[in-house]
Amino acid sequence: xxxxxxxxxxxxxxxxxxxxxxxxxxxxxxxxxxxxxxxxxxxxxxxxxxxxxxxxxxxxxxxxxxxxxxxxxxxxxxxxxxxxxxxxxxxxxxxxxxxxxxxxxxxxxxxxxxxxxxxxxxxxxxxxxxxxxxxxxxxxxxxxxxxxxxxxxxxxxxxxxxxxxxxxxxxxxxxxxxxxxxxxxxxxxxxxxxxxxxxxxxxxxxxxxxxxxxxxxxxxxxxxxxxxxxxxxxxxxxxxxxxxxxxxxxxxxxxxxxxxxxxxxxxxxxxxxxxxxxxxxxxxxxxxxxxxxxxxxxxxxxxxxxxxxxxxxxxxxxxxxxxxxxxxxxxxxxxxxxxxxxxxxxxxxxxxxxxxxxxxxxxxxxxxxxxxxxxxxxxxxxxxxxxxxxxxxxxxxxxxxxxxxxxxxxxxxxxxxxxxxxxxxxxxxxxxxxxxxxxxxxxxxxxxxxxxxxxxxxxxxxxxxxxxxxxxxxxxxxxxxxxxxxxxxxxxxxxxxxxxxxxxxxx
Numbered sequence: 001x002x003x004x005x006x007x008x009x010x011x012x013x014x015x016x017x018x019x020x021x022x023x024x025x026x027x028x029x030x031x032x033x034x035x036x037x038x039x040x041x042x043x044x045x046x047x048x049x050x051x052x053x054x055x056x057x058x059x060x061x062x063x064x065x066x067x068x069x070x071x072x073x074x075x076x077x078x079x080x081x082x083x084x085x086x087x088x089x090x091x092x093x094x095x096x097x098x099x100x101x102x103x104x105x106x107x108x109x110x111x112x113x114x115x116x117x118x119x120x121x122x123x124x125x126x127x128x129x130x131x132x133x134x135x136x137x138x139x140x141x142x143x144x145x146x147x148x149x150x151x152x153x154x155x156x157x158x159x160x161x162x163x164x165x166x167x168x169x170x171x172x173x174x175x176x177x178x179x180x181x182x183x184x185x186x187x188x189x190x191x192x193x194x195x196x197x198x199x200x201x202x203x204x205x206x207x208x209x210x211x212x213x214x215x216x217x218x219x220x221x222x223x224x225x226x227x228x229x230x231x232x233x234x235x236x237x238x239x240x241x242x243x244x245x246x247x248x249x250x251x252x253x254x255x256x257x258x259x260x261x262x263x264x265x266x267x268x269x270x271x272x273x274x275x276x277x278x279x280x281x282x283x284x285x286x287x288x289x290x291x292x293x294x295x296x297x298x299x300x301x302x303x304x305x306x307x308x309x310x311x312x313x314x315x316x317x318x319x320x321x322x323x324x325x326x327x328x329x330x331x332x333x334x335x336x337x338x339x340x341x342x343x344x345x346x347x348x349x350x351x352x353x354x355x356x357x358x359x360x361x362x363x364x365x366x367x368x369x370x371x372x373x374x375x376x377x378x379x380x381x382x383x384x385x386x387x388x389x390x391x392x393x394x395x396x397x398x399x400x401x402x403x404x405x406x407x408x409x410x411x412x413x414x415x416x417x418x419x420x421x422x423x424x425x426x427x428x429x430x431x432x433x434x435x436x437x438x439x440x441x442x443x444x445x446x447x448x449x450x451x452x453x454x455x456x457x458x459x460x461x462x463x464x465x466x467x468x469x470x471x472x473x474x475x476x477x478x479x480x481x482x483x484x485x486x487x488x489x490x491x492x493x494x495x496x497x498x499x500x501x502x503x504x505x506x507x
Contacts, residue, residue: 040369045503098140118131142184182211197436398441400441
């Protein structure tokens with residue numbers, strides 16, 4: 001196994017280097033513009049190394065810091081600044097809130113309260129797990145959410161060992177485990193911090209189109225929540241009918257939830273503070289900017305300040321996170337709700353991965369590679385925008401079954417931006433569905449961390465995952481295409497017949 005892994009990584013390492021060298025020294029994509037060829041060589045190198053994981057993907061993300069200045073693509077100071085920005089602070093602030101919830105067991109209390117509310121019986125329990133998991137994954141890492149929910153599933157399954165046949169027990173376990181994994185993925189779609197590709201999109205969009213209107217937390221939430229809800233319903237229906245065991249309604253599940261909830265004890269002072277901070281953060285994000293849908297408008301609270309545009313979602317995230325480091329605990333006045341050692345739990349490798357994607361997007365835009373690629377793909381103009389959305393969503397959904405969804409999103413978005421500009425369509429029509437489709441990978445264990453976690457329980461087969469996931473992939477593709485084309489145009493003020501002025505800056 002180790003030898004096979006070593007060989008595949010070595011092949012990826014060499015293939016990436018050879019491909020980059022051939023492109024840089026033996027091709028000239030645009031005469032008189034060597035920076036386009038140079039950027040392409042770096043992009044191909046990063047793509048191959050990201051896919052093959054020849055070296056850690058976070059380290060691959062640092063290549064632009066070295067190669068862009070050396071190859072004359074961008075100034076070293078400029079490209080270095082791409083690695084830390086307001087989107088990174090939005091991610092850090094959101095993740096600190098998730099760590100606070102985890103530290104003080106607020107996430108468990110929320111999950112168990114939802115499960116107690118939904119009731120007993122396979123259908124209701126499945127729904128309860130899916131609602132709890134999807135809600136938590138809007139605000140927490142989908143990995144952490146799945147890790148928390150899986151032991152609860154296993155404890156319920158173990159209670160039925162003596163009352164169910166092995167076949168029925170396997171069906172029961174499979175349905176609940178799939179429910180956790182799928183809802184962890186679709187829940188993250190609803191918020192900008194719910195899954196890394198969403199944050200990558202926001203920053204890459206602002207880099208390539210600096211004059212475009214800001215994509216706010218509330219705007220994204222209003223657009224994406226119908227997708228999350230639709231996918232939850234569709235997933236529940238599929239899992240209910242495929243994996244429903246022949247079992248009568250049983251109160252064993254509720255007893256387990258009550259026991260686990262009782263073990264949490266009464267909500268502590270610290271838990272209440274974190275809950276208050278969590279609610280405040282969500283409301284401040286949602287209502288920071290004015291919410292406009294047609295003629296309906298809710299003014300944002302940022303308008304109360306002299307310079308509302310100075311305030312962004314990252315500002316809010318860090319403000320709430322700072323409070324958690326200031327407020328003391330009740331048991332010890334020298335201790336705080338969050339303390340410095342929690343910073344070691346932040347996923348800094350994801351921060352670097354974000355930065356590498358942002359740097360690559362900057363290179364695509366500044367070198368002219370994005371528009372060059374777009375000009376080569378003008379054949380897309382013969383298709384109706386609805387068909388293009390459908391094809392992009394299909395392509396991304398199945399591509400990310402085998403590759404890192406964040407790295408793939410960061411590679412694809414600048415290319416889609418260039419294509420959209422070349423055929424004079426609003427770039428959001430291409431970039432948003434591609435971003436969401438990166439989270440619609442349900443077939444393989446390697447596709448997403450939640451998939452890997454449930455597969456690690458040794459209760460599922462690859463063939464079983466592929467069969468169930470294949471159905472959900474197609475349902476997701478259809479839902480995203482429909483929501484983007486009909487609802488997205490309203491939320492993001494898109495007119496398929498009009499090429500926006502802010503998009504012309506890439507030409």
